[in-house]
Amino acid sequence: SAVISQKPSRDICQRGTSLTIQCQVDSQVTMMFWYRQQPGQSLTLIATANQGSEATYESGFVIDKFPISRPNLTFSTLTVSNMSPEDSSIYLCSVEDDGQETQYFGPGTRLLVL
Amino acid sequence: AQTVTQSQPEMSVQEAETVTLSCTYDTSENNYYLFWYKQPPSRQMILVIRQEAYKQQNATENRFSVNFQKAAKSFSLKISDSQLGDTAMYFCAFMRGSGGGADGLTFGKGTHLIIQP
Numbered sequence: 001s002a003v004i005s006q007k008p009s010r011d012i013c014q015r016g017t018s019l020t021i022q023c024q025v026d027s028q029v030t031m032m033f034w035y036r037q038q039p040g041q042s043l044t045l046i047a048t049a050n051q052g053s054e055a056t057y058e059s060g061f062v063i064d065k066f067p068i069s070r071p072n073l074t075f076s077t078l079t080v081s082n083m084s085p086e087d088s089s090i091y092l093c094s095v096e097d098d099g100q101e102t103q104y105f106g107p108g109t110r111l112l113v114l
Numbered sequence: 115a116q117t118v119t120q121s122q123p124e125m126s127v128q129e130a131e132t133v134t135l136s137c138t139y140d141t142s143e144n145n146y147y148l149f150w151y152k153q154p155p156s157r158q159m160i161l162v163i164r165q166e167a168y169k170q171q172n173a174t175e176n177r178f179s180v181n182f183q184k185a186a187k188s189f190s191l192k193i194s195d196s197q198l199g200d201t202a203m204y205f206c207a208f209m210r211g212s213g214g215g216a217d218g219l220t221f222g223k224g225t226h227l228i229i230q231p
Contacts, residue, residue, distance in 0.1 A: 043221045045219065101147055103219055105160075107156075
C-alpha cells in the first residue's frame with residue numbers, strides 16, 4: 001500500500017488563527033480524503049479532495065472553514081480556518097490505492113486550539 | 115445514508131483468548147465494502163480486514179476473521195489467540211462501491227478492546 005505522511009504531526013494554535021495540514025503520498029493516487037476525529041469520537045469525513053477541481057464537502061463542512069487544495073496526484077492540503085477550541089481534533093488524510101476500493105490512512109495531525 | 119453501529123463500547127479479555135467484536139450496518143446499497151480498522155494509542159488507523167459485499171466467503175487475515183451476514187446486515191470481527199498488541203480501538207466502517215473510485219468511509223463509534231496479560 002501507499003506510504004502516506006502528514007505535516008505537522010501536532011500543533012497548538014491560538015483561536016482565530018489558521019493552520020494548513022499537508023498530506024503527501026509516495027505514489028500517484030486518484031482519490032484522497034480528509035477526516036476529522038474529535039476527542040473520544042469516531043472519524044467523520046470532511047471532504048473528498050479531487051485533483052484539478054474543487055473538493056466535495058460532506059454535510060456540515062464548508063469550504064470557507066476547511067479549504068482544500070489538490071494540486072497533483074500525490075499531494076493535498078487541508079486548512080482549518082479561524083480556529084476555535086471546538087476545532088481541537090485529529091485530522092487524518094486517507095488515500096485509495098487506485099482500483100483497490102480500500103482506504104489507507106496517514107498518521108494524523110493532532111490539533112489543539114487554545 | 116448509511117449507518118454503522120457498534121454496540122460494545124469496551125471489551126476486555128485475557129491474552130490468548132478469542133474475542134468477537136460486533137458491528138451492524140444499515141444501507142440500501144447492493145454494492146459496498148466493509149472494513150475493520152484498528153487504532154492503537156499512537157492514533158494511526160490500521161486496516162485489519164476487508165470484506166466485499168458480493169462475496170459470500172468470509173474474509174480472513176491470519177488471526178483475524180469476520181462473520182459477514184449480509185441479510186442480517188451484520189459484520190463481526192473475531193480475533194483468535196489475542197495478543198497484548200491487539201489492545202486498541204477497533205472501528206467498523208462501510209464504503210459504498212462506486213465503480214469508478216472509492217467513496218468516503220462511514221465509521222461506527224468504535225470498541226475499545228483491552229487484552230489483559
